[in-house]
Amino acid sequence: MIRKARALWRGTGRDGDGDLTTDSGVLSSTPYSFKTRFESEPGTNPEELIAAAHAGCFTMQLAFLIQRAGLAADELATEAAISLSPDGEGFKIDRSALTLRAKVPALDQAKFDELAQAAEKNCPVSKLLNAQITLDATLET
Template structure:
């Protein structure tokens, strides 16, 4: 299996420090992050946003493959993920990752859709990685 690589650099320390994040693929190239982007709404990214993006992408792909295995060949999956960061035990912790899936899948029952989405949540590698509550809200459109 492939190994994914990313790097982070931080110049200065604490609130005054400024960082950048890059990925080997180039999807992120010196993307700014720091205290301001994490806690004050300043443009840039933060670790929790990146975790949310990774979880949404992984879960959506896992759902897509589960649907294909069940014989479904067409449709659309839209997932939003909200990651909650809270102060805990003298530091910070990701305490929740909330997935919200809206799907349009011709010919699937609500029961089958729910079972496939629940299976995908349980088998998604990012869901397995996270040491927090992972919730799933499902909406099937006609």
């Protein structure tokens, strides 16, 4: 399975702007810019999208693990907080803090802790945050 998204950028890093589009259409020319990333202008930014992806991936992974344990969650609510920190001449994402609030009848604390930790380690986005990155770069003239 391959999922795709496209970014289009116009102008300089600080004063330019761009948009993001996904094949599913959930994002369709969604604006992003310096101001949406580092200030509070409406639009999105890469860190927000990574946070959404990590929260969604982790929560779904946990739902599958709870199902395998023969149970079902009434509710799993996860927030992911991505930290962007200075790194030399640029920045780095140095943390994704997951906060989970769960309602799962008949699940004891020890089993809950075990399943939540397994979900964090095994969801594909958690693995991505330590993944090999490949680049196919073409400069068009």
